[in-house]
Amino acid sequence: MPEPLYRQIAEHLRTRIDRGELRPGEQLPSEADLEEEFGVSRNTVRLAVAALANEGLIESRAGRGTFVRERRTITVLQSTEPQGIPLGPKDVFKSALEREGVVPEQDNFRMEFRRATPEVAARLQIEEGEPVVVRRMDRFVDGERWSQQESFYPKDIAEGTELMSPEDIPRGTVRVLAENGYVQTGFRDEINCRMPTREEAAFLGSPPGAPVLEIFRVAYSGERPIRLTITVYAGDSTQVAYEIGDVSARGESGRGSRDRETG
Amino acid sequence: MPEPLYRQIAEHLRTRIDRGELRPGEQLPSEADLEEEFGVSRNTVRLAVAALANEGLIESRAGRGTFVRERRTITVLQSTEPQGIPLGPKDVFKSALEREGVVPEQDNFRMEFRRATPEVAARLQIEEGEPVVVRRMDRFVDGERWSQQESFYPKDIAEGTELMSPEDIPRGTVRVLAENGYVQTGFRDEINCRMPTREEAAFLGSPPGAPVLEIFRVAYSGERPIRLTITVYAGDSTQVAYEIGDVSARGESGRGSRDRETG
DNA sequence: AAGTGGTCTAGACCACGGG
DNA sequence: CCGTGGTCTAGACCACTTC
Numbered sequence: 001m002p003e004p005l006y007r008q009i010a011e012h013l014r015t016r017i018d019r020g021e022l023r024p025g026e027q028l029p030s031e032a033d034l035e036e037e038f039g040v041s042r043n044t045v046r047l048a049v050a051a052l053a054n055e056g057l058i059e060s061r062a063g064r065g066t067f068v069r070e071r072r073t074i075t076v077l078q079s080t081e082p083q084g085i086p087l088g089p090k091d092v093f094k095s096a097l098e099r100e101g102v103v104p105e106q107d108n109f110r111m112e113f114r115r116a117t118p119e120v121a122a123r124l125q126i127e128e129g130e131p132v133v134v135r136r137m138d139r140f141v142d143g144e145r146w147s148q149q150e151s152f153y154p155k156d157i158a159e160g161t162e163l164m165s166p167e168d169i170p171r172g173t174v175r176v177l178a179e180n181g182y183v184q185t186g187f188r189d190e191i192n193c194r195m196p197t198r199e200e201a202a203f204l205g206s207p208p209g210a211p212v213l214e215i216f217r218v219a220y221s222g223e224r225p226i227r228l229t230i231t232v233y234a235g236d237s238t239q240v241a242y243e244i245g246d247v248s249a250r251g252e253s254g255r256g257s258r259d260r261e262t263g
Numbered sequence: 264m265p266e267p268l269y270r271q272i273a274e275h276l277r278t279r280i281d282r283g284e285l286r287p288g289e290q291l292p293s294e295a296d297l298e299e300e301f302g303v304s305r306n307t308v309r310l311a312v313a314a315l316a317n318e319g320l321i322e323s324r325a326g327r328g329t330f331v332r333e334r335r336t337i338t339v340l341q342s343t344e345p346q347g348i349p350l351g352p353k354d355v356f357k358s359a360l361e362r363e364g365v366v367p368e369q370d371n372f373r374m375e376f377r378r379a380t381p382e383v384a385a386r387l388q389i390e391e392g393e394p395v396v397v398r399r400m401d402r403f404v405d406g407e408r409w410s411q412q413e414s415f416y417p418k419d420i421a422e423g424t425e426l427m428s429p430e431d432i433p434r435g436t437v438r439v440l441a442e443n444g445y446v447q448t449g450f451r452d453e454i455n456c457r458m459p460t461r462e463e464a465a466f467l468g469s470p471p472g473a474p475v476l477e478i479f480r481v482a483y484s485g486e487r488p489i490r491l492t493i494t495v496y497a498g499d500s501t502q503v504a505y506e507i508g509d510v511s512a513r514g515e516s517g518r519g520s521r522d523r524e525t526g
Numbered sequence: 527a528a529g530t531g532g533t534c535t536a537g538a539c540c541a542c543g544g545g
Numbered sequence: 546c547c548g549t550g551g552t553c554t555a556g557a558c559c560a561c562t563t564c
Contacts, residue, residue: 004552030530041554043306046531054317054471056458062531063561075453080343082508125512186508190338193456193476193498195319208317211474211498213456220512235456235474242505245345245449247483267533293549304535309550325550326542530562540552 006047009038013052017068024070028058031066056209056236069207074141075239082186083174105140111166112136113155120152123218123228133158137168138203145204146238152228157182173227174219182221189242190216193235204234211235269310272301276315280331287333291321294329319472319499332470337404338502345449346437368403374429375399376418383415386481386491396421400431401466408467409501415491420445436490437482445484452505453479456498467497474498 003011016022029037034045049066052058060066112134121128136150151173153163162169162176169176174184192214196206204212213235219227233240266274279285292300297308312329315321323329375397384391399413414436416426425432425439432439437447455477459469467475476498482490496503 006552032529041556043555044553047552049531050313051471054458060531061562063529063563065530065562073455078505080507184508186506186510188507188510189505191454191476191503191505192336193474193501195317195472195474195499208314209458211456211458213454218510220508220510222509222512224512236458238456240454242341242452242454243449244343244451245447245483246485247449247451247481248485269533295548304537306536307534310533312550323550324543326544326548328549528562528564531560533557533559535557536555538552538554541550543547543549545546545548 005038005040006044006051009034009040009045009048010051012038013048014057017057022068024068026068028066028068050208053207054209056207056211059207071237073237073239074146075241076233077241077243078189080242080244083184105143106137106168107140108136108138109166109168110134110136111164114152116152120228123216124152124154124225126154131155133163135163135173145234147231147233148200148203149229149231152230153226157226177219177221177226182226184219184226185222187217187219190218191240192216196232200232204232206234213238213240215240268301268303269307269314272297272303272308272311273314275301276311277320280320285331287331289331291329291331313471316470317472319470319474322470334500336500336502337409338504339496340504340506341452343505343507346447368406369400369431370403371399371401372429372431373397373399374427377415379415383491386479387415387417387488389417394418396426398426398436408497410494410496411463411466412492412494415493416489420489440482440484440489445489447482447489448485450480450482453481454503455479459495463495467495469497476501476503478503 013022013028022028028034028049031042031045031049034040034048035042038045049058049060053060057069058066059069114132114134115129116124116126116132118128120132121130124132126132133153133155134150135153136148138145139147139149157177157180158164161180163173177184193211194214196204196210196212200206200212201210204210206212213233215229215231215233217227217229217231218225219229276285276291285291291297291312294305294308294312297303297311298305301308312321312323316323320332321329322332377395377397378392379387379389379395381391383395384393387395389395396416396418397413398416399411401408402410402412420440420443421427424443426436440447456474457477459467459473459475463469463475464473467473469475476496478492478494478496480490480492480494481488482492
């Protein structure tokens, strides 16, 4: 049994992309062209194209054509200070982005009350269904949707503090928590890689075949968890980094081409 | 324009899975059944099924049927000691796995000489094309393929040391490097989330719709990078974690259900 | 108007897996 | 053997984009 036709066609196109004959942003031959070139039916062509789309290599736009995807990657350098405020007066996202010349935008800030889902309850060490304060926002880079973030606070910690305000807090919630007696002493990050839910795909504008990168950060103040932050990034345009110990040697010499650094 | 038929069908099946009417491991109705249930052609049914498969929700096996995917997640707790040897005499993978009762297996150990690709050269701060020593292995958990790992050493560092041996080094290469004057003083981890290459999918047995999680760890010894380790995990069954500072409060109370911890 | 991809039908033959 | 999904054909109509 030979390789199925649609995979042969996919392989052929993949090779042309890998070799650089089809560069990022360039248009692939139309489905009609491919039918003729390979002498197959349109459905077979579409199977081949779908396979590449699911690998994240290409992207079809109705009425326009099919194009090789271009991706830049943004590196998010995570804080590795137990206190979580290593980068100056603003929050990590803003200050580090500005340092690197990327235009940061936050939008759709919202404050909500919810009941803890099992996922949230387990990480905050509270009971499922207990009230929590949620502060959420969307983030954009160069006008494109990039990440969604939600922070969960146990109600007793947020109550009576600035955390209840329905506005963004420019100086950062780590500071607000500290001012209220909850000095952050450490955190745990859990990083997942998965396909987006429909809602996430809709927000991020992910084509089929684009995964998301999800980070759970639980911040602790000595004896208890004080905050859970869940961030969902467009996976294939984001990289997260951690630096531990002495990495002073880094960055002196040639590093990956078009990467941008972010915090 | 209403929602396309195949998406309506996908949505219907998704709901049945979310509600628990179709549990992990259970078989979906056959394509013939779905044709009849929704009064559509087989191709339309297949579009719906393909959509769910690409979200990683279900998996089809030829001749058998289509099933709801079951996934356990293994948490890899990354070392956060600059020296990189926090967990005892064995390497991180083994000791932590044993601690948690997961059966670890390493296989297909190989040592190779190669020339640095641009990716490797940039991170090791050497020139593209310079010779590097590569030590690679595959890892299995409970008999299932789980990750692929390659470590790259500049040739001048590896030369004349145990790193050139074509055998696994049970006490860990961090120790070997230290014994040869390259004490690790820090590292940088870069974490990516993407769709697998065909080779990776073949090795990991990933169905369409399963992303991979890729970690680049560059270890430094004061003035220079001494090792680059690239690990590729089956993304949707792996979580990586970092703990910084005091997280002693963690783990005392209910944590995520069926997770297993690993390091 | 012409070209693109998106959706859908109604067939067909095949390989694989399990009784 | 029969039921499953895998591959493939040859049509059709549609919406959207570009000119």
